[in-house]
Amino acid sequence: MNSQKWGCGEGEAHENGHGSQFLLGLDGGATSTVCVCMPLFPFSDDPNNLPDPLPILARSVAGCSNHNSVGETAARLTLEQVITEALSKSGADLCAVCAVCLGVSGVNHPTDQERILTWLREMFPSHVKLYVQNDAVAAMASGTMGKLHGCVLVSGTGTISYGFADGKEARAAGAGPILGDWGSGYGIAARALTAVMRAHDGRGSKTMLTTRILKALALSSPDEIIGWTYADPSWARIAALVPEVVSCAEAGDQIANEILVDAVQELTISVKAVVERLNLCGEDGSASFPVVMVGGVLEGNKGWDIGNEVINSIQKLFPGAHPESPKVEPAIGAALLAWNFLMKESEGDNHH
């Protein structure tokens, strides 16, 4: 791989011609990679006191950078491309970058993190601070504006819960469809499809889901669902049936209702596991902390509101939990994270 540290002369490692320094935030999602470039905030080190609007110098978009999906070579090229474009639009170069944070899906193990860090290290000068996180962390930062305290619950096609407190982190779920991400869009829809099969062959009760789902898939019989699932292994295609489940539950279908009630419980258990491991709720269980709620399953339901039910259920366990919505896109969340990680490190340096 050609990974020259381009455009970086001797002696100008910490400042570029603009006399300013830059933060890069990257969001590596399932279909695209977004990179934003922000100036290092000289004005404040308090995340509660951010400029509004945030000074976004440039934004660039490229394809998927999840190496599980596209392979290592393509993933690295995509990262180089999206970073180069953001810097070029900002009039900055690699030497002027002080920190980079990449939130990317598929980071489940330290070896995943280390692999991507190695690519970034080969791309940037050695003084640049590099952070690679699961995309859920960038999602959390998009709701906490970069603060590393609280937790995030994501439920879209998949689901994951992630939290930070006092420099510690914890996660729950996010293991994929085989490993029981039951509160995810995929999990909800797969259970609904299963309920249709069970009603059809006599193992389960009749449900309104049968008519609604067959109509949504333009199929004429539940038998045809088997072929439909084998035809395309995409989980997102299955998760797209969640609105049918919600609409049946709203119309009073008991099976659809049970599926959503169980999903709410699963999602609550994910958050509970993270909160308890980090002791986010404090000794007396009532400490205040944000729960950033992200993803299609948790958003936009008017009648049977899964997100709202999850929050109610979490607040029964932890009265100090307060829901937050993402306020910026995940790439900006990642840039704010880069800043926070940097602040934490320099605090650490000052203490030693």
Place this chain on the structure above:
Amino acid sequence: MNSQKWGCGEGEAHENGHGSQFLLGLDGGATSTVCVCMPLFPFSDDPNNLPDPLPILARSVAGCSNHNSVGETAARLTLEQVITEALSKSGADLCAVCAVCLGVSGVNHPTDQERILTWLREMFPSHVKLYVQNDAVAAMASGTMGKLHGCVLVSGTGTISYGFADGKEARAAGAGPILGDWGSGYGIAARALTAVMRAHDGRGSKTMLTTRILKALALSSPDEIIGWTYADPSWARIAALVPEVVSCAEAGDQIANEILVDAVQELTISVKAVVERLNLCGEDGSASFPVVMVGGVLEGNKGWDIGNEVINSIQKLFPGAHPESPKVEPAIGAALLAWNFLMKESEGDNHH
């Protein structure tokens, strides 16, 4: 496709030079296709009075003939090849065949059946009776020796229940892993893997499954299971973990025990659905009928015996249910089925 009806002269359509006629039974499994050739039994039309040993004239084996796995062209070629070889070994030709029964996986819908029937029709002279069935039907016949009365429960990598009574048929489950075949080997093992993830991230209780499964997979941490599941989508690879679950349940692990108890219930529900739809248990619920038990999950457990628990659970509902094991291989079951279908048709002809 070159599908000439070879070796079949005019005027010799119903008898070949041997003065006898032949039955072909085919078993189209996930990895291979077996074809057996038997003489049409001239001695008896009673399935309870079969010659022992059965007169198997020839047996041939070829690759996979599931068109979902290998595509149509390869599936048809494999069928032609395995049939030609069995006939050639028997010294028979296509014109001397009176009936063919193919039990094949992936037949979930009348259109699947019709597609394969069309291939066979193009292969054989028009007087040959052709039957295409789900492989579960051949599995049932291997236990009932071709009788079309009773039901079969298969639980290997997948699970399906199938039954016949009074010319009617019914099936339950067999819809694949996405559609909730929870009593299958895949279903049991996927739940065990999920239990390991949940114990690891704090959503579930600690379980002996963690140590056993990590050891079986040569992994050092539950985080690594995520990558392991993504690395290879084969369901059989996951189902291969069933013995670990059984061994943990035998050692007293409560979570492993619950997984097996739930699987027993799921498998019982599949059989119950089929029995009730066909009224196999009779008006008073106590009529006698066979339940042919097939597949790795139901066989060979000594301590925690899933097959035995399923039978006990079925007999609580239907005291007349009696378990049967396969007595011959599925291809022979299919040949016996061919004979029974033929008998039924000629009975039908005699009545009209």
